[in-house]
Amino acid sequence: MTDSLAIESRGLTRTFGSCTAVRGLELRVPRGIIYGFLGPNGAGKTTTIRLLLGLLRPTSGTILLNGEVLTQERRELLRGIGALVETPSLYPHLTGQENLEVTRRILKLPRSRVADTLALSGLTADANRVVRAYSLGMRQRLGLALAWLGEPSLMMLDEPANGLDPAGIRELRGHLQKLAHDHNVTIFLSSHVLNEVEQVADYIGIINRGQLLFQGKLHELQRYQAPLTVVADGGFDAAALLKAHGWQVLKDSENLVEVQISLDEDIAAINRCLLDNGFHVYRLERRQETLEDLFLRMVMN
Amino acid sequence: MKDLYPVLAAEGLKLKRTLALRLAIWCPTVIVLLVFGIYAGRSEKHSDADLLTGFAQLTLTIWTIILFPLYAALVAALVAAVEHQNESWKHILALPVDRSKIFVAKWIAGIGLLLLSSLVLATGVVATAEVLRLMKPAWSSSRLPSVMIFRGVLLSSCAAGFLFSIQMWISLRWRSFLPGLVVAVIALALMFVAIPRGIALFGSLFPWSLPAMAMSPHNPYRPIAVGLGLLGGVLVGAIACWHLSRHEFC
Numbered sequence: 001m002t003d004s005l006a007i008e009s010r011g012l013t014r015t016f017g018s019c020t021a022v023r024g025l026e027l028r029v030p031r032g033i034i035y036g037f038l039g040p041n042g043a044g045k046t047t048t049i050r051l052l053l054g055l056l057r058p059t060s061g062t063i064l065l066n067g068e069v070l071t072q073e074r075r076e077l078l079r080g081i082g083a084l085v086e087t088p089s090l091y092p093h094l095t096g097q098e099n100l101e102v103t104r105r106i107l108k109l110p111r112s113r114v115a116d117t118l119a120l121s122g123l124t125a126d127a128n129r130v131v132r133a134y135s136l137g138m139r140q141r142l143g144l145a146l147a148w149l150g151e152p153s154l155m156m157l158d159e160p161a162n163g164l165d166p167a168g169i170r171e172l173r174g175h176l177q178k179l180a181h182d183h184n185v186t187i188f189l190s191s192h193v194l195n196e197v198e199q200v201a202d203y204i205g206i207i208n209r210g211q212l213l214f215q216g217k218l219h220e221l222q223r224y225q226a227p228l229t230v231v232a233d234g235g236f237d238a239a240a241l242l243k244a245h246g247w248q249v250l251k252d253s254e255n256l257v258e259v260q261i262s263l264d265e266d267i268a269a270i271n272r273c274l275l276d277n278g279f280h281v282y283r284l285e286r287r288q289e290t291l292e293d294l295f296l297r298m299v300m301n
Numbered sequence: 302m303k304d305l306y307p308v309l310a311a312e313g314l315k316l317k318r319t320l321a322l323r324l325a326i327w328c329p330t331v332i333v334l335l336v337f338g339i340y341a342g343r344s345e346k347h348s349d350a351d352l353l354t355g356f357a358q359l360t361l362t363i364w365t366i367i368l369f370p371l372y373a374a375l376v377a378a379l380v381a382a383v384e385h386q387n388e389s390w391k392h393i394l395a396l397p398v399d400r401s402k403i404f405v406a407k408w409i410a411g412i413g414l415l416l417l418s419s420l421v422l423a424t425g426v427v428a429t430a431e432v433l434r435l436m437k438p439a440w441s442s443s444r445l446p447s448v449m450i451f452r453g454v455l456l457s458s459c460a461a462g463f464l465f466s467i468q469m470w471i472s473l474r475w476r477s478f479l480p481g482l483v484v485a486v487i488a489l490a491l492m493f494v495a496i497p498r499g500i501a502l503f504g505s506l507f508p509w510s511l512p513a514m515a516m517s518p519h520n521p522y523r524p525i526a527v528g529l530g531l532l533g534g535v536l537v538g539a540i541a542c543w544h545l546s547r548h549e550f551c
Contacts, residue, residue, distance in 0.1 A: 053395040055551045072400075072547075079397040085551070089392030091383065093318045105311040106396055130318075146392065 005067065006031045006154045006186035007052060012061035014047055021047040023210040025061070029188055029203065031153075034180045036201030036218075037190040044210040045190040046086060049158050052188070053083055065154070079107075082152035084160055088143020092132040096123050096142050099131060100149055107150050114149075121145040136163035144172070148179070155179070156188045161196055173200050194294060206294070213298050223262045224297045230257045230270065231283035238279050245273055261286075308398060308406040316410060321379035325418040328372055329364065333425035336360040337433070345439040353430045353443040357450050360426050365457050365516045370492070370509045373415060373461050374468045374485035380411045381472035390550035400546040404473065408538050411469055415461060419454040426450055453516045460515035460526045462534020463508035464488070470541035474548065485509075508533060 007029035014022045022044045029035045039045045050056045052063055054070055063070040065077050090099050100114045118124045121141045131139065140163050147155055157176075161169045177200055179185040191197045197204065204221050206214040214221065227250050232238050239252035242259055247270065251258040259270060267284055274281050316322045340356050384390050393403055427447050434441045471481045488509040506529065514526035 050391070050551055053391075055391055055395055056549055075397050075399060077397070078395060081395075083392070083395050085391045085395070087388065089387060089389040091315060091387055091389065094315070098314060098317065102311045102314050103392075103396070105307045105314065106393075106398055108307050 004030055005064070007035075007188060008064040008067075009048075009052070010062045010064075012048070012051060012063060013059045014051055014056060015059045021210050022051065025207075025210075025212055026215075027205060027212070028215065029186060029205075031066075031186050032180065032184045033202040034176060034187045034189060034200050035203045035205060036197030037188060037205045037207065038192070038194060038197055039190070039207035040192050043192075043207045045192075045207060046158055047210075048207070049083070049085055049156050049188070049190060052156060053081070053085070054078060055085075079150070080153040081156065082147035082150055082154075083156045083158075084143045084147045085156075085158045087162070088139050088146065090131045090139060090142060090146075093130060095128050095130050096134070096138075097127040099142060100145060103146055103149055109150060113151075117145045117149050120148065137165060137168045140164055140168070144175075151183075152185065154186045154188065156190075158190045159192070160189065161191065161193075169196070176200050206298070219263060221294075223260075224294055226287040226293065227251075227258045227260045228267055228270065229283070229285045229287070230259060230274070230281065231255060231285070232257065232274055232279045232281045234279060238274055241273065241277055241279075242270065255282075304399070305402050305405060308402045309409055312406040312410040313413075315383050316380075316414075319379065319383065321376055321383075321414055324372070324375065324379070325414045326421055328368065329418050329422035330425055332364050332368060333360055333422060333429055336363065337429040340433055341436060345437045350442065350444055352440055353433065353445040356430055356433065357426050357445065360422070361450065361453060361457075361516055362513075364422055366513045369457065369461060369512050370464060370489055371485055372418065373465045374472075374481055376411050376414050376418075377465060377468035377472040378478050378481045380407055380414070381469070382478070385476045388551075394550060401542045404542040404545050405538075407473065408466070408469060408542070411465060412458075412462070415458050415465060416455075419458045423451045423454045449518060453518070456515040456523070456527050457512040460511035460530030462530045463511055463532075463537065464530075466534045466537035466541060467508060470537065470545070473541070473545055 005028055007027055009025050009027040012022055012025035012027070013020065025048060027048075037045055037048070047056065051058055052065070052070075054072065054075065057072070066080065068074070068077050070077050091102065094102070097114060097118065100117060104111070104114050115124070118127050121144065123138065123141060123145065126134065126138060131142065134142065140160065144157070144160060147157065161172055164172060176187055176189065180187050189197060189201065198218065201218055204214065204216065204218055205212060214224070230238065233255060235253050235255045235257050239249045239257045242257065243249050247266070248260040249257060250260055261267065261270070267286070271281055271284055336356060336359050339359075384393065394400060427445065427450060430445045434443070468481055468485065471484055475481070488507075492507060492510045508530070511526040511530040514520055514522050515530065517523065520526070
């Protein structure tokens with residue numbers, strides 16, 4: 001199992017004085033997938049990433065990267081890892097190209113990597129401008145380029161969409177999917193926006209107050225999500241029909257039924273079932289879940 | 302050393318367009334021009350064989366006693382600020398490089414700046430002395446101890462190793478400029494109290510007075526100052542690198 005995991009943590013705990021930022025974390029991140037690490041601000045996401053990068057020492061517990069235990073002495077394990085922690089670490093007095101060159105020299109990479117990475121990030125035209133003059137989005141892209149420079153097999157990205165406009169976020173999404181699926185890169189992506197992660201992640205981990213509440217495939221999360229609201233005539237009869245077909249009806253009224261579903265395919269099946277039985281369906285709606293709603297639901301479960 | 306070179310090359314690039322690099326040229330240049338201005342305004346009648354030696358000594362004295370300790374503190378703060386200000390530690394320290402190499406490279410970059418400024422000072426003194434000779438023909442026979450000047454600034458830079466390592470340690474450990482500045486100011490105040498009162502031994506052991514001790518060829522404590530500056534610099538630097546490698550910056 002360990003060999004197939006890009007990241008594994010065993011009982012990972014980190015305290016700062018009397019405050020426990022991360023408590024007994026048991027992360028299991030398979031290789032070649034996008035792992036969405038979700039949690040509200042202050043949940044322990046950044047502390048976890050810093051622990052995984054060896055920037056912080058665990059109070060207790062073990063970290064395995066690509067099956068090998070990470071220690072301060074085994075820094076070579078970090079060679080296959082690219083990271084963007086919070087804001088990009090850039091030198092504003094240097095140009096975009098020089099910023100990449102600093103890391104290229106340390107990693108002893110071929111010179112061509114700088115130009116290739118700039119091209120991939122769409123920053124070739126601005127490569128010779130000092131970073132001080134870059135927009136927030138351009139800095140974010142350069143930060144991602146910095147993480148990708150060494151062609152890592154594992155990327156840890158902490159809120160990478162921060163500062164990006166909607167077009168930039170969409171571009172980032174496509175870029176991450178391309179890296180994961182075309183280059184077989186494992187991406188550990190932290191965010192506090194559920195919707196943002198849902199669109200790219202294969203796996204999800206949810207952390208709150210330093211503890212992992214959920215970890216698993218994206219569709220496994222669906223069971224915690226908001227029910228489907230069906231607006232149709234003959235609500236009570238529709239509810240009875242759906243119950244008879246095995247769906248879990250949570251609420252029914254004269255023209256409204258709430259059904260717990262686990263897959264998006266269930267929505268189409270419910271619609272077909274109602275139409276086939278002569279009901280008029282006016283609306284099928286699933287409320288966009290916020291992380292807070294999800295946490296409440298998980299705690300209640 | 303082979304493994305250190307790439308980190309050092311990266312450190313060199315980081316200094317591009319920085320205030321630290323500009324100051325390494327401008328600080329000594331300003332001092333040289335200041336003393337040059339004083340001498341250029343002097344009458345040509347006041348002439349003796351050691352006049353240009355006096356010009357060189359005045360420039361070197363102002364530099365080593367008053368400015369160099371403060372300048373070393375400033376260089377340490379500015380070199381460290383390159384990482385502190387941009388929160389770059391979280392990137393640099395997550396790279397697959399032995400952390401101590403990162404700090405050693407920073408030390409070498411800082412020492413390189415100190416040496417550069419000393420070289421600019423010595424070259425500036427010799428060059429402006431030649432200009433004075435051209436401006437005032439009566440001074441053309443005045444001696445200029447060029448070798449003594451270059452040797453003096455080089456030994457003075459070596460003796461500054463101790464104080465620089467202390468300043469560098471403080472600057473890298475704390476994000477704020479303040480701790481380094483406070484230490485430098487207190488140390489200078491102590492130096493100005495101790496030396497005029499003739500506490501020679503204290504003066505020869507005190508890291509901030511070592512560059513001044515090492516400048517004068519007539520100072521009996523010169524070899525001690527240079528040796529202590531180098532030894533103290535290496536020792537404190539090594540302890541600091543060990544400590545900083547284990548420090549959590551993020």
